[in-house]
Amino acid sequence: MDTLIARAQQQVEERQDELFALVAKLVALPTVSPPARNTLEAQQFLERQLQASGFETELWEVYPGDPNVTAVKRGTQGDKYRSLLLNGHMDVAEVGDTREWQNDPFTLTLKNGRAYGRGTADMKGGLAALLFAAKLLEESGIQLKGHLLLHSVIGEEAGEAGTRACMERGYNADLAVVADTSGLAIQGQGGVITGWVTVQSPMTYHDGMRSRMIHAGGGIQGASAIEKMAKLIAGLQELERHWAVTKSYSGFPAGSNTINPAVIEGGRHAAFIADRCALWITVHFYPNEDYESVTAEIEEHLLGVAQGDPWLRNHPPTFLWGGRSMIEERGEIFPSLELDLDGEGLIGLADIHRQVRGTAPSVGMSPSVTDAGWIGRRGIPTLIYGPGELAQAHAVDESVDMRELVDYTKIMIAFIADWCNRMKPEFIED
Numbered sequence: 001m002d003t004l005i006a007r008a009q010q011q012v013e014e015r016q017d018e019l020f021a022l023v024a025k026l027v028a029l030p031t032v033s034p035p036a037r038n039t040l041e042a043q044q045f046l047e048r049q050l051q052a053s054g055f056e057t058e059l060w061e062v063y064p065g066d067p068n069v070t071a072v073k074r075g076t077q078g079d080k081y082r083s084l085l086l087n088g089h090m091d092v093a094e095v096g097d098t099r100e101w102q103n104d105p106f107t108l109t110l111k112n113g114r115a116y117g118r119g120t121a122d123m124k125g126g127l128a129a130l131l132f133a134a135k136l137l138e139e140s141g142i143q144l145k146g147h148l149l150l151h152s153v154i155g156e157e158a159g160e161a162g163t164r165a166c167m168e169r170g171y172n173a174d175l176a177v178v179a180d181t182s183g184l185a186i187q188g189q190g191g192v193i194t195g196w197v198t199v200q201s202p203m204t205y206h207d208g209m210r211s212r213m214i215h216a217g218g219g220i221q222g223a224s225a226i227e228k229m230a231k232l233i234a235g236l237q238e239l240e241r242h243w244a245v246t247k248s249y250s251g252f253p254a255g256s257n258t259i260n261p262a263v264i265e266g267g268r269h270a271a272f273i274a275d276r277c278a279l280w281i282t283v284h285f286y287p288n289e290d291y292e293s294v295t296a297e298i299e300e301h302l303l304g305v306a307q308g309d310p311w312l313r314n315h316p317p318t319f320l321w322g323g324r325s326m327i328e329e330r331g332e333i334f335p336s337l338e339l340d341l342d343g344e345g346l347i348g349l350a351d352i353h354r355q356v357r358g359t360a361p362s363v364g365m366s367p368s369v370t371d372a373g374w375i376g377r378r379g380i381p382t383l384i385y386g387p388g389e390l391a392q393a394h395a396v397d398e399s400v401d402m403r404e405l406v407d408y409t410k411i412m413i414a415f416i417a418d419w420c421n422r423m424k425p426e427f428i429e430d
């Protein structure tokens, strides 16, 4: 077995051109999101690659023009041996003004040990490496006793529910590796949820009524929804400060748990009192929190603020949390992910990383978010571990270190073979 793995890893070294041809093929298909709905061809290409490597595949629509691919290579004793789920997203970030790019973002350019193009770091490099690893495992005749699953999803860049939809379909595994941009660090993450806070007056008044709402003897108990929202924004700032003082999590700078008032919409016209105001907020929370508890805290606090205002007391704000797509619903959720530092998966992966790279991987928390939280929420121990530096993700002239991509492929070949040939704990006799 060790010989077969060493031979497959040697193949990665000798056939790097094939690896970078795969990256080039994926980069050339501009799966930019937004606007999205453009991943079909890339997903079909990936599906064919997986089929050629012994996977059973399914391509199914999440949105028109944006299908997920879910694939499994069945292990020879899948009931007794451990399964591994590999996850990656096919969509890439917008490119902005292409004149700022030194090379065409959709043509892979290899230069000075780096591969340039949109998605090389985030995360078509990672996807290509997984495809090449799958191919070499098949070619080398490395037998897997446990099932190997691969999910190529859509929509990650626009907060869309590609991975969430996979989990809702019921896929399960004993461990998952999300190959998103981590610079070969093993990471967990904090979470993000967006939400709308809305103040709505049941009455619509003309601007001329304002004096009667705010001056002595006016007699109209009305309110500007915009002015009332200002109180709630101040309340959010108090809560944000309270969180910064009272909550912390190892691996994050203090105060990373922010509440950003990102967008405000309110009022009809200068001739009216604003009868509606909606605030779009972005909430960051720590790995040991979930979005249900965090949003409950915000609601409780803002309803408390409303209790202190004679008008808001009777017209409390309403809340709409999350969403399955920034594009369709103006809402997203990225659940958080804790790392099990003593988990067999993490220890096994770190060992193989050390064998290939010569040094231990850094283990910690991503300063960003990925789809990994959805898999962790399903109860699957999950690790973020992929090639490419986060500073390159979404950047002009995005690139990935070619050696890193080669090493990642070698590490994943060995790790897949290692993990999928471990017996499930319930079958191990002691």
Ligand SMILES: [Zn+2]
Residues within 6 Å of the ligand: 089, 122, 123, 156, 180, 181, 370
């Ligand atoms: Zn990504």
